[in-house]
Amino acid sequence: MTSLNDLHNPTRTLVMGVLNITEDSFSDGGLWLDPDKACGHGLAMLDEGADIIDIGAESTRPGAKRVGEEDELARVTGAVEALVPHGAVLSIDTTRASVAAAALDKGALIINDVSGGTLDADLPRVVADHDCLYIVQHWRGWLTGAHGGTPDADTSHYEHGVLADVRDELLRQVDAVVAAGVAPERIVIDPGLGFSKPGIEHNLPLLAGLDAFRDSGYPVLIGASRKRFVKAALAQARPGFGEPAGATAPDQPSLADLDNATAALSALCAEHGAWGVRVHDVARSRAAVTMGSLWREYRESAR
Numbered sequence: 001m002t003s004l005n006d007l008h009n010p011t012r013t014l015v016m017g018v019l020n021i022t023e024d025s026f027s028d029g030g031l032w033l034d035p036d037k038a039c040g041h042g043l044a045m046l047d048e049g050a051d052i053i054d055i056g057a058e059s060t061r062p063g064a065k066r067v068g069e070e071d072e073l074a075r076v077t078g079a080v081e082a083l084v085p086h087g088a089v090l091s092i093d094t095t096r097a098s099v100a101a102a103a104l105d106k107g108a109l110i111i112n113d114v115s116g117g118t119l120d121a122d123l124p125r126v127v128a129d130h131d132c133l134y135i136v137q138h139w140r141g142w143l144t145g146a147h148g149g150t151p152d153a154d155t156s157h158y159e160h161g162v163l164a165d166v167r168d169e170l171l172r173q174v175d176a177v178v179a180a181g182v183a184p185e186r187i188v189i190d191p192g193l194g195f196s197k198p199g200i201e202h203n204l205p206l207l208a209g210l211d212a213f214r215d216s217g218y219p220v221l222i223g224a225s226r227k228r229f230v231k232a233a234l235a236q237a238r239p240g241f242g243e244p245a246g247a248t249a250p251d252q253p254s255l256a257d258l259d260n261a262t263a264a265l266s267a268l269c270a271e272h273g274a275w276g277v278r279v280h281d282v283a284r285s286r287a288a289v290t291m292g293s294l295w296r297e298y299r300e301s302a303r
Contacts, residue, residue, distance in 0.1 A: 002089050002109060008133060008185060008219060012293040013270035015286045016052040016091060016278040017045035018225065021075040022059045022067070039082040046088055049286035052110065054278060055079045055103075056093030060114050060195075072099050080106045091135070097122035104130040110188075112221075114195065115139045116170065117177040128181030135221055136177055138170040138192035155196035162202050163209040166191050171216055188275055189213060190221040194228060200236070203229040207265065210272045219275030224265045226258045226280055234261055259284050267292035271299075 019042050020031075031037070042053045057075035058067040067075075076099055080090055084107035091110035092103040097120045100111045104126070112135040117124045119139075127134040140155045158165040170189055178184055191206045191213060203224070206213075213220045224230060234253040253261075259281035266277040266285040270292025279285040 004109065004131070004133060004186065007089065007109065008188070010051075010275065013266075013274050013289040014051040014276035015049060015266075015282055015289055016054045016221070016276050017042075017048075017050035017282045018278060018280050019045070019053050019055045019079065020059070021055065021057045021079055035078050035082065038079050042079065042083045042088060043086060045282045046086065048282040050282045052089045052091050052276070053083060054091040054093050054110075054112055055083075055108075056112075057099075058094070069096060069098060072096065073102055077102050077106055080108055084108075091133075095119040095123065097126045101126045101130070104132055109133060110135065112190075113137065114192070116173040116190075116192075117180065117182075118173065121180075124177040124180035124182050127177075127186070128183070131183070131186065133186050133188060134177065134182050135188045135190055136170070136174050137190040138166050138195065139173065140169070140196040156198055156202060158202075161205070162197065163205045163212060166197075166206060167209075167212055167216070170213075174216075174218065184218075187218055188221050189216065189218045190223060193222065193224050198228065200229050200233050203227070204233075207268070210269060210274060214273055220273075221276045221278060222265070222269045222274050223278035224269075225262045225278060225285075226255070230258055230261050230265070234258070263288040267295075271295045 019038060021038050045053060055076055057072045072094065076092060076094065080103050083090060090108040091112045092100060092108045093112045094100055095113055095115045100123055110133040111127050113123055114137045116136040116139040170191065174187060174189060193203045193206060197203050207224065210220060231253055234257055262279055262281065263284035266279060267288035269277050270289040273296060277285055277289060
């Protein structure tokens with residue numbers, strides 16, 4: 001049985017493998033909708049070294065439509081029931097209290113709430129009642145329209161700079177979930193890369209400022225995998241990066257390019273003491289965090 005205290009305070013950066021049971025996630029939507037394929041992919045990620053499997057049944061990409069509650073419940077609980085017997089540590093990517101409660105009752109240990117406790121007031125209470133880990137992400141609300149869309153102009157404006165504003169807003173969200181009953185020692189924070197942060201200029205300061213989030217005293221999860229700012233950074237560095245001639249538009253790096261870049265970020269996050277990295281390609285990032293964590297260990301011992 002995994003200890004929540006050990007999970008909250010690991011000896012190295014953890015690798016969280018993404019299991020999207022969705023039709024429209026931005027990088028792998030539709031691949032794992034079949035329950036057997038979802039279970040197989042989860043087990044494959046465990047074999048590749050994932051410490052945690054993060055199960056999500058509703059895409060949060062720009063323009064995504066909300067999934068009905070019953071559909072989300074069925075997809076999530078089916079995956080939990082399939083993976084728990086294999087000893088998997090499961091995180092549930094949901095903003096609904098009902099989905100969180102059902103998954104926790106079936107053996108999940110972590111709730112990963114992209115709304116950071118703001119979308120469903122009952123969710124922090126469910127977390128408190130179940131005494132599980134709670135990932136609180138920085139959140140400025142849904143994108144334009146009831147079911148997604150393009151970001152409002154205001155959502156990506158940071159008056160005092162992106163690092164200062166995101167940190168302050170995120171810690172206010174943490175204060176709110178603690179007031180709702182969640183124990184501080186069960187909280188992990190996530191700066192929410194890509195959420196109301198469309199560009200390189202929004203996301204790289206948060207990564208470079210990871211220590212500012214760690215200084216809050218809360219463990220930090222980073223989710224940079226395959227995000228638009230990573231693609232933009234590669235395309236900016238060299239148009240057509242990694243692509244054979246004529247294969248795609250010249251400004252579109254391949255998934256392999258994105259996963260290599262993500263692994264580089266994973267190593268840097270581990271070197272700076274991140275609690276975990278949330279990734280699509282587990283094998284690359286597991287190797288990367290191994291080296292990043294060792295770098296950190298030897299650097300500190302040399303001081």
